[in-house]
Each structure stands twice: as structure tokens, then as C-alpha cells.
Amino acid sequence: WRIGYTAGNNKVIKAMAKLQGQSTSCPNSIAQAAAIEALIGDQTQVKTMKNIFKNRRDYIIKRLNNMKDVHCTVPGGAFYAFPDFSKHMNKNISSSNDLAMYLLEKKSVVSVSGDAFGGAGHIRFSYAASDVDLQGAMDLLEEALDEI
Numbered sequence: 001w002r003i004g005y006t007a008g009n010n011k012v013i014k015a016m017a018k019l020q021g022q023s024t025s026c027p028n029s030i031a032q033a034a035a036i037e038a039l040i041g042d043q044t045q046v047k048t049m050k051n052i053f054k055n056r057r058d059y060i061i062k063r064l065n066n067m068k069d070v071h072c073t074v075p076g077g078a079f080y081a082f083p084d085f086s087k088h089m090n091k092n093i094s095s096s097n098d099l100a101m102y103l104l105e106k107k108s109v110v111s112v113s114g115d116a117f118g119g120a121g122h123i124r125f126s127y128a129a130s131d132v133d134l135q136g137a138m139d140l141l142e143e144a145l146d147e148i
Contacts, residue, residue: 003027003035053079056127056134063138067145079128082114085145086121093148096123102148107140 006013027035057075064072064083072083085099093099096113100123103109114122127134 003031053127056129056131057081059131060125060127060134060138067142070145079126081125081127082117082119082122083125084119084122088145088148089121090148096121099123103141103144106147107144109137109140109144 006016057079060081061072061074064070064081069087070083070085072081075081085096088099089095093102096115096119100111100113103111103123112124114120114124117124125137129137
């Protein structure tokens with residue numbers, strides 16, 4: 001669906017438009033109708049979802065910061081937490097990639113290595129999941145950190 005807009009420096013926007021014009025075509029009619037409704041329709045659900053995501057964000061940040069040797073700042077946007085696990089790096093887990101794979105293989109917790117975002121020692125978690133799934137993932141993460 002990926003409909004959006006951008007604002008910025010005129011030269012940058014022109015360059016972006018050239019790239020976008022060559023890589024995608026016009027949005028389909030369903031996406032266009034959905035975008036119109038999203039912009040001018042009833043915003044009640046947006047407010048509801050905003051509060052749900054804020055609660056999820058606050059929950060995951062609090063859980064992460066209460067874990068031993070983990071630090072996580074409050075994200076400025078999107079729905080990802082980017083905690084620092086540098087103090088958990090050792091001979092068996094020597095990188096963000098190692099930690100992300102360990103969590104996936106041993107605990108079935110999906111994350112993304114911070115190395116992909118220039119954040120060595122960090123991994124990224126999405127909090128666009130149910131409250132139950134977030135709680136389960138944080139419980140499993142704590143177990144994993146105790147085992148490392």
C-alpha cells in the first residue's frame with residue numbers, strides 16, 4: 001500500500017522523485033481510496049492505535065531497561081526499540097548478529113541485528129505485536145541473557 005509524502009530540500013526531493021518514478025508506478029485505486037479515507041475520515045481509530053502503541057512502547061522500554069546490563073532509549077518514531085546489549089558480548093556472543101541468531105535459534109524470538117543499522121552491540125525489536133507476544137518475548141529474552 002505504501003502511500004506517503006515527503007518534504008525537504010528541493011534538490012533532494014527532485015532526486016528522490018527521479019528515483020521513485022523509475023522504481024514504482026502509480027498506486028492502485030484501492031490504495032488511493034484508502035489513503036483518502038485515512039487522511040480525511042474519522043480519526044478515532046488512529047487515536048486508539050496511537051495509545052495502544054504508546055503503551056506497548058512504554059512496556060518494552062521499561063522491561064528492557066530493567067534487565068541487567070541492558071540500556072534502551074525511548075525511540076523517536078516508528079515502532080522499534082533499539083536496546084544496547086554490548087555488556088553481554090563475550091566469546092560465544094561476540095556481535096549483534098550472534099545475539100540475534102542466538103535469540104532466534106534458542107528462544108524463537110525474532111530480532112534484527114543492530115549491525116544492519118550501524119549499531120554494533122544493539123538489536124532491534126518491533127513492538128507492533130500483541131501485548132501477550134511482547135510479554136512472552138521479553139520473558140524469553142531475560143531467560144536468554146541469564147544463559148549467555
